[in-house]
Each structure stands twice: as structure tokens, then as C-alpha cells.
Amino acid sequence: MSSVSKLTVHVFVFVLLNLKPLDSNPIVDYPLPKFHSVTHKFNSPNVGLYASLCLIFTLLEYHRHSSSLRFQFETTLLTLFLPSANSGKDSFCLLLLFDIMIIYVQCAAIGPDEPHVASTTWSDAIVEKNGLKFLDLEVERAELEGFLGSPLPSHLKLHRGQLKNGLRYLILPNKVPAHRFEAHMEVHVGSIDEEDDEQGIAHMIEHVAFLGSKKREKLLGTGARSNAYTDFHHTVFHIHSPTSSKGSEEDLLPSVLDALNEIAFHPKFLSSRIEKERRAILSELQMMNTIEYRVDCQLLQYLHSENKLSKRFPIGLEEQIKKWDAEKIRKFHERWYFPANATLYIVGDIEDVPKTVYQIEAVFGRTGLENETVPAPTPSAFGAMASFLVPKLPVGLAGSISGERSSISIDESKPMRRKRHAVRPPVEHRWSLPGFGVDADPPQIFQHELLQNFSINMFCKVPVDKVQTFGDLRTVLMKRIFLSALHFRVNTRYKSSNPPFTAIELDHSDSGREGCTVTTLTVTAEPKNWQSAIKVAVQEVRRLKEFGVTKGELARYLDALLKDSEHLATMIDNVPSVDNLDFIMESDALGHTVMDQRQGHECLVSVAETVTLEEVNATGAKVLEFISDFGKPSAPLPAAIVACVPKKVHVDGAGETDFTISPDEITDAIRVGLAEPIQPEPELEVPKELILPSQLHELSLQHKPTFIPVNEEINNTKVYDQETGITQRRLSNGIPVNYKITKNEAKSGVMRLIVGGGRAVESSNAKGDVIVGVRTLSEGGRVGNFSREQVELFCVNHLINCSLESTEEFISMEFRFTLRDGGMRAAFQLLHMVIEHSVWLDDAFDRARQLYLSYYRSIPKSLERSTAHKLMLAMLNGDERFVEPTPQMLQKLTLKDVKDAVMNQFVGDNMEVSIVGDFSEGEIEACILDYLGTVTAGRSIEDAHRSNPITFRSSPSNLQSQQVFLKDTDERACAYIAGPAPNRWGFTVDGQDLFETISSTLSTDEESDRVKKRPAVTKVYQRKKDLQKKLRGHPLFFGITLGLLAEIINSRLFTTVRDSLGLTYDVSFELNLFDRLKLGWYVISVTSTPTKVYKAVDACKNVLRGLHSSRIAQRELDRAKRTLLMKHEAESKANAYWLGLMAHIQASSVPRKDLSCIKELQLLYEAATIEDIYIAYEHLKVDEDSLFSCIGVAGSQAGEVASASLEEEDEELATGMPGVLSVGRGTFLRAKQI
DSSP: OTTOOEEEEEEEEEEOOSOOOTTTSOGGGSOOOEEEEEEEEEEOSOTTHHHHHHHHHHHHHHHTTOGGGHHHHHHHHHHHTHHHHHTTSOHHHHHHHHHHHHHHHHHHTOOTTSOSSOOSSOOHHHHHHHTOOOOOHHHHHHHHHHHHHSBOOOOSSOEEEEOTTSOEEEEEEOOSSTTEEEEEEEESOOGGGOOTTOTTHHHHHHHHHHHTOHHHHTTGGGTOEEEEEEOSSOEEEEEEEESBOTTSOOBOHHHHHHHHHHHHHSOOOOHHHHHHHHHHHHHHHHHHOOHHHHHHHHHHHHHTTTSGGGGOOTTOOHHHHTTOOHHHHHHHHHHHOSGGGEEEEEEESOOOHHHHHHHHHHHHTTTTTTTOOOOOOOSSTTTTOOOOOSSSOOSSOOBOOTTSEEEEOOOTTSOOSSOOOSSSSOOOOOOOSTTSOSSOOOOEEEEETTOOSEEEEEEEEEOOOOOOBHHHHHHHHHHHHHHHHHHHHHHHHGGGSOOSOSEEEEEEEEETTTTEEEEEEEEEEOGGGHHHHHHHHHHHHHHHHHHOOOHHHHHHHHHHHHHHHHHHHHTGGGOOHHHHHHHHHHHHHHTBOOOOHHHHHHHHHHHHTTOOHHHHHHHHHHHHHHHHTTTOTTSOOOSEEEEEEESEEEETTTEEEEOOOOHHHHHHHHHHHHHSOOOOOOOOOOOSOSSOHHHHHHHHHHHOOOBOOSSSSOOOSOEEETTTTEEEEEBTTSOEEEEEEOSSSTTEEEEEEEEEOGGGGOOTTSTTHHHHHHHHHHHHOOBTTBOHHHHHHHHHHTTOEEEEEEOSSEEEEEEEEESGGGHHHHHHHHHHHHHHHBOOOHHHHHHHHHHHHHHHHHGGGOHHHHHHHHHHHHHTTTOGGGSOOOHHHHHHOOHHHHHHHHHTTOOGGGEEEEEEESOOHHHHHHHIIIIITTSOOOOOOTTTTOOOOOOOOOSSOTTSEEEEEEEOSSOEEEEEEEEEEOOTTSBOTTSOBGGGTOOOSOOHHHHHHHHHSOHHHHHHHHHHHHHHHHHHTSTTHHHHHHHHHHHHHHHHHIIIIIIISOOOSOEEEEEEEOSSSSOEEEEEEEEEOTTTHHHHHHHHHHHHHTTTTSOOOHHHHHHHHHHHHHHHHHHTTSHHHHHHHHTTTTOTTSTTOOTHHHHTHHHHHHHOOHHHHHHHHHTSOOSTTTOEEEEEEEETTTTTTSOGGGGSOOGGGOOOOTTEEEEESHHHHHHHHO
8 A cells, every 4th residue: 555545435315305496507406306315435645535426416416407417527537537447456446437427427316205314235227227236245345334434424403603712502492391401400419419428419419409499499480390300420400381471471481590590510518408408318218218229229229239339329328318418418518519510401492592592692601600610512412321212212412512503612722620420320340242251140149028020130240332423323223123123923822822031121221320231031920820930031032132123023123113213203393392492411421412303213224225124133143142142251241130029929828838949940041941942933924904894894784884963952863163172973882972183293193982881880799800801902912814913913013003901981092003005994893892802811811801900919018009909998988999900809709700891991982082183084984984983883781881889988987097017127207198079070879969059140249349340340240250150050060170179288288397397308189080980089188207107197187177267368379270271272282182182072971061161171270269279178078077197107117016906907898908007096196296
């Protein structure tokens, strides 16, 4: 090579859009082309080669439409490089030039409607036309490598900048939801930055700074919502706000930025606030300390045993939290909370980006400049930490910022005093790579009395691969295809029989918070089946690694992923701001290139054309080597193997027995599973349709589906409401149908079938038959002659997500689908087959029954579940339809029982179907007639849908105040308080219709006030009176007023029980307002410490009953209205939300619901007065005789102070709960209060 210079030539393959004829405009007026870069490396003494190639493309643009000039320019191309070619050193150049010309001709043939992505394959026609044969594989390989090495495009609308003080900011205009924005301040400090005596101090500062901010409090009346959180690697303060104040044009962004500035950089560490938050955090610590949280901590401790991540959990240590004073907290803040160590994200309905930049500079520009100098920017803001989720592939990947707009303005000459870590989190990992370590650590075992099932996790930990080039994206795609195959194999083949496992999951994902990529094989099983479960899991992993995916699997999952990507691309204008912001924040933390959804799809399409079966299998196999080659010298060592197991298990006939397991037994089970013989995966035949056209024709002839009048009062077969866009139809078989055409979610739709009945119709001699029946149907998954595997693959091919569930009063089935490739018709076919041709299997019934048996036996091991279980049985007078079925109930059930219980509810006049989506009227009505109109018109079996009466326990009763004590290594406490309420439509459990008690006239005081008013004011007052009268006569009066009341009570509970008294971290009030059942109830849930939980319960009761002594203020009602109206406005852009609004508008079991409940929703909220709220409050039973409460306490000494006489369970509630001590309040509470 001697003196020959090595050049890299970028050959730009142009795909020009909207090109005009040559003679109409000069080339300089052409629109800028889109391109991808193909990189060639070769040796050439011709230093002008690059410029010449660019010139060639310019000349080619002139003659592109003129075939008469082509020969002349081809001659010119050869002449340009003949001297070099004669030297023998640039023969490659000539071949490259021919290549360029053919690329150019091919791309020029692309029409305006083709995808704007350059093809990486060559058509036979083009090759033949030009008389060239691509025998030089090296050239093709170089072209492909060049393409794959080229960078991904960056998000075009994402604006980045940096202030002189080092604060970085990102701004992304986003129209959903309209007139609102998200502002998140990310401070790059978390628990990983704490010293040994500071564990939890970052979380403490988050609390004190956020809740101590006066400027944040000023936003409460504007409709803004705010919160904060702390993790290993960062602390985030976020505000979701309207763009302007209601009723004015005042821009709220400066106020929001001012609040974030105070919170992050200028907090006041007042002793009073520190003490409040200290109490709250200690309560939060106990609230979080569930057995699930403890399992997560154990897994992280073993996974990261070599670094601080294993011992720096954000919540902190109790003994340290109790000690810190204001000075200690302030010093940590001064060390880490400064602008250069923070990033501000603003995503939302921002129209003027330069104005937003100016507002950021105005608020934050001077912060920190007095005390520090500032660094120069680095090309990558967050270094090497990364997380690109695989196999869950988001569209719009993250990382390089080179192509994004930037407005960095700093003095680069100044040295830096304080700066963020170049890598977050700042830890070193022990990687699971060949050559890293010699001996694997033995499996670790975490054993606890509160664990119910066996689970094992095998971890592999590797550095994060940033997704910045087309090749990186291609690798992600191949991994996703490979792992999707494993997920499907495990969850279909074994679900068709009784598998030894409950679940097998393989996750491969990046973690920004941990700074690594982790692959995890998780196996859960009944303890008695743990060895068989491990064997099956490792066998399937080895089968996939050894034989790979099949051709059919490759085609199927690649197509499904591209369809999903295309669907997300069509949704680009409907993505909520908070979702875009979270994605950008995580992407930046990981070093991935940030693209929008459309860019992501276009790039995915381009790399999909280059994927081969061999490369997919080779790439995926590397991910699985730590499992499939376990024990081999060449295999990567697992980062950790952790089994979480119970101390005792239930054995039929023997009761509770000790569970024993050793690390060697776990290792042996893995080795035995890997030694089992395996066979390749067979190809499956996937049905294109579940109902063939010929079958559909026969069904139409048989049933003659038509539309009939919607109801008896209106003779129209079609009722369309222009204001809501809702169309109502009714089929000749009695099925009512509602649909709404909307562009809210482009090219997608949702459908929901609601069947009246649910668990409420379970009979006394077959309790649990409905809930077990629905689960049996779900577990089976078969319809007609199609297997579960075929049905699931049918759904994969059409991007259909289906869910089936039962509630207290309904059975519902929901479908999400795309409008691409007949997705809606496929969803209707599946619904038809479920209703008409469901297959009920004995093994599916056995699995469903075993599942609920396991659920029931796990209740005594959960403090929250055992406490709630006890409360519901007490309040509902022992009615077991609203709790998990007992072993005795389950044993009595048969497959015929559960099938009849479910299918007897699937009759025409008891079903309602609602559909929302981006379809046409012709498309939807054809599907309705073809697939719903041909459903057999079943007739209701007498009493099949009539529920047995539901009653509340009469008072007084010694079960109104109960306690549950749970043995545990750690102390915790929770409580539930509940009582009766009316249902959504004003009916009570005793049969009263509350609308008969409502007076539609104004009170005497208000009437006298009206008389005194001036005429002009009287007119306004009269309008308010008319609105109030309309509200009180509206079917939704109680639904509206009780919803507002719940918001007010929640606010008071937080400010009193949590903030003022410091008795809890978390307290909430929830209403359960039924539609079909004539009752409702409310529940207050509160978490606390064992020493404070009784005071917390009393405080909650005082708030609940205190609305008369402390009257509701107008500002409280206004705030509640704003909260609910903003929620309605934001969610009204989602198809699923409209399904909820449309539910029951034609249901005979919910006669009061009609379209006015949707059309007038906003007006009804605005019309509500304080007096209306008190009318609803009067029917919320809060007196001592109506309240039920249950307190749960866990700890090593739990319940030992209770007298032996209190240990006997009340005979009415003998539910067979071993390990849970339940007592009335009495003596125990008094002992606690002394």
C-alpha cells in the first residue's frame, strides 16, 4: 500500500420525492432528498474521487428523465477514471461506478407511493437490463456492511440545548393531549451516589424538596398535577400542566419552570417539613416491604453482588433515616443538585420552541453561576449506560444526538468544578462473557414463610449495545424474532396439556437504572413440580438454541413485528406526551438514537430485507448460551442463579409440611434437563381464516341476518348521534351493537362484548362456577377444529390481543386489532367462534381449578389480601361470591357446571357489543352482519341471569371491627374501612330508588337570596337553578356527585392523615359503583406501622364523618371538578375509554343509561354544587353501625398479646385460613392504646 492514501467514500443512494420534469425547474430547486449511506473502503491515488462521484450524481439528476443522454453520460463515467484504471489499482472504482449507476436507475424507478427506504436487494430485471452479473460477493458484502454501519436518523422535532450553567434541556412539540404539557426535571443523582451513612438520603431530599415547595403548591388550583420519584441513578420531579390558566391566556410554563427550579435547586430544608417526611418515609418503607418487594431485593442483591447496586436500594435504611438532621441533608443536596448535573425535559403542546428556550433561560439561566464554572458539552450526554428493550421492541429507538437540532451556548474556556458522572450508574459489573471468571457461584436460595410458590431466576449480565446504526437495529430485530419463538412455544404447546410449570419467561432487556443488559430465565411452579419445571424450561431453551427458529416462524414473527411497527407509525400523532417523554429519557440514559415512530418503522423495514434465517439463529443462540451450554467450559457464567421458595407447603392428606431444597439439587435439575434428548420444532399450519367464505355464505343463508328497530319506541333500525358519533344498531338475533368511527388511533380498533350476570348469578350450591368457567375457557383456547396453537398464531398474524374476564356483574371479552390485512374481520371471526364453537376441555378445567386453589392458599401469606378477605366476608354477611372460591367449593365443581354457568349467559338479549376504531361504515356493518348476525339466537333460561340477593351484615355485630395477625420477619400494618353506598344509578341494597327522595327545588335560604338579587343577577341565578334541576333529574346524578365526593375525601385524607398527622404514607378512598347490581360500597385503604395503624384508622373515620363539621369549600369542589374533567378530556382520545362510555347504552339490565350520559357529562360536572355533593354524602353510610373495618398487623410478635379466648374464629366466618389469627377489636386494641 506504501504511499497510497486510504479513503472512505460515502455513496449516497437518493430516493427523491415529488420530482418535477427536467425542463420545469433547475436542479437547485428540487426538494432535498432522503438517503441512506453506503460506505466503501478501498485504496486509490485519485484524491478527487469523492468529489467526482458527487458531481456524477449531480449530472445524473439532469439526465434522469432522458434516455437519449444516458449513453453519453455512461461514456463520461468511464472516461473520468480511465487513467487510474490503467494503473491496475483502481479496477474496483470502475465496478463501483457501474454499481452506482444501477443503484441510481433502480431508485429512480421508485414511485411516489413507495416506502421511502432504499432497497438493499437487486431485481433480476435490472441486472439483465444492464447486462451485469453480480459475481463479486465482496462488493455486495461491502455494500451491505456499509449500509448496516450507517447511522440511524435522529428525531427531527426533538430540540436539544444547554444553558451556560450546564443545564441541558430537551423540547419536543406533541399535540396529545391538547393544551397540556409535561415538564420533568431529571437530576442525575440517586441512591447509588450515597455513602455508607447516607442510605436513603436522595429519597429523603426528593420528599422534602417536592412537598416543601410553595411555588408548586400555587399550581394546585390551575389543573396541574405533580409528583416525584427516586431510583438508583436519578431523581425526577415532574409536573403535568395545562398550557394556560382556565379562563385566561396566561402562559403556565414559566410558573411550572419556576416551581421545578425551586424544587430541584432551591429547596428549604425546614425542620418541620423534614420531620413530616421522615414519618412518611418510615411508613412508606413498611408499606413497600411486601414479600414481592423483598424477593426483588434478593434478586438484585445476588445479581449485582460485586457492586453497590446490591446494597443501595432507594428507600434507604430505617436506622439512618431516623438520624439525619437538616445539615446532613443540605450537604448532600449541595454536592449533587446543581444545573450541570440535571436535564430538563419539556414535551407537549408547545407551538413556539424559541419562546420556550427563552423561558427556560429566564428561569434557570442564573442558577448555579454564582458558585461554579461550567463544562464544555460532550457528544453523548449520558455515556455508555443504555437500555434498548429486547424482545419488546419500541418504535423510535434511542441514543446518538448527532442529527438533532442543538442550541448549546456555553463558555468552553472555563474549567469545570462540578460535573456529572460520565457513566451512569457509576459501578463496575462482572460480565457474563466467555473468559470472565472461572467458577460459577452456586445457586442461591431465599426461603420465606410468606412465599407460596417455587420460582427460580437464571441471570446473564452483559454490557449494553447502543442502538445507533442500522446494523444495531437489525440485531435487535433478530433477537426479538428469536425470543418471540421461545415465548410462543412454551405458552402454547404446554398449555394444551397440564404442564409442570405455572409460567416460563425469558426476558432480554437493557436497564438504564442498572447500566447493563440482563437476560433472565424465570420459572415458576408449584413446589412439588419444581424439578420437572426446570427440566422443561432448559430443554426448550436448548431446543431453540440447537435447532433455531423454523422458516415459518421467521416469516411469521418478522411479519408480525413489521405490522406492529407500522401500526405504531400510524399512531405517531396520537402518542401521549408522557409516553414520548419517558421513552426519550430512557433512551438518552442508554445512548440509543432517538427516532420518532415513523422513522423507526422505515428503518425497521429497510433492515428487515437483509435478515436471514442463519443470522437470526446465530444471533439468538448467543443470548441463550449461558443456559443451553450451562456447565461447559466455553459457556458464559450466569451472573446469578436465585431460587425463591416457601418454608412450608401444603400436601394433600398431610397438611403443611416443611419444604427442603439444596443448591446441588437445583444444579442437578438443570443438568438433567439439558441432557434430555430433543427434536426440532415441527412447522405448524396457521389458518388464514377461522370461517371460510363458503361457511360464511351457508351461515348467512341459514340465519338471514338483518338489522331490526333499535327499541320499541323508535322504529328506526339505525340511530346515529352526530354529537358523539355513536351509532346504535340491533340485530335480528337480539344482539345490540354500538359503534363509533374515529381517527383518534389511526388504523386500529377495539371491541368489547359485555354479558350480563357475572359472579352475582353463581348459585349457592355451585359457588365459583362462573369465575372458574371463564378461566377454563381462557386456559383451553380452542375453538371449533382449531387447536390453541393455531388460534394463537392466527392472532399473532393479525395482531389481535384478546382478553376474557369475569367481574361481580358481567363477563367481558375485549379485542384490540389493527385495520391492516383484515385485522378487524379476523377479530370478528374469533368472537363468533368463541360464542358459537368454544371447546371445553377437562385439562383446562383442572388447570383453572388448581389456579384458584393456589390463589386461595396464598391469601394467608399476604397481609393485604387476608385483611381485605376478612373485611369483605364480614360486610357482605359471609357472601362468598365476592372472594376467592374455597377448596370445598372448587372440589364440588364439574366441567358441566362451569360450562353451563358461563354459556347460559351468552344469549342474544343479554349481550352487548361495542366497537370503536378507524374503520368505515361499510366495513363495520358488514362485519356486524356477517359474524354477529349469524350467531345463534339463544333464549334466556329462566332465572339464569337473576342473582341471589346481596345483603350487608346487620348491625350491631362483633364483626364490624376485626383484626388479622400475620407471622412475618418484618413488621408491617395495613387497614381497610368500608361501608354501603348506592349504585351508579341511585338504587340501594334495600331496594330504594333515591331519585324519589331528591327535591328538584331550591332550598328556602337560596330562594330568599334569589328574591333579594338584582334582575340582571337573577337571570344568571335562574340559569344556575335550571342547571341544578337538570342535574338532579339526570340518571347520572349519583354517579357524578359521588365521583366528586370521592375526590374531595381523597384530598382530605392526604392532607390530614398523611401530611398533618404523619400516620401513613399511603391512604386512598375508592368507590365501587355497580351498574346492574342495586348496591355499591366504598373502601378506604391505609398503610402504616403497627404502632400507628389504630390511630390512622380513627383519623380516617374522622375525615369520613367530618364533612358536616368541616363543610366542603367551593375551592375543594372546583379542584375536584377540574381533576375529573381533565381526566375525561385526556382519556377521550383513547378508543378503550370510549368503550367504557358506550357500555350498557342498550342493556336492558341498565335501563337508566342512555346517550345523554355521554353527551352531557361535562355539563353535569360543571353544574354540580356543594348542596348536590351533600345529597350524595347523605346516602354514603358512614355511621358507626354501618362501618366495617379490619386491621392487619404483621411481625414476629404479631398477635401474641391477644388473649387465647380471642383466637377462636367466629363461626359465621370459619373460612379455614391457616396461619392467620383473626380477632374482634376489643381487648387487643385497648392494650395497644395504653
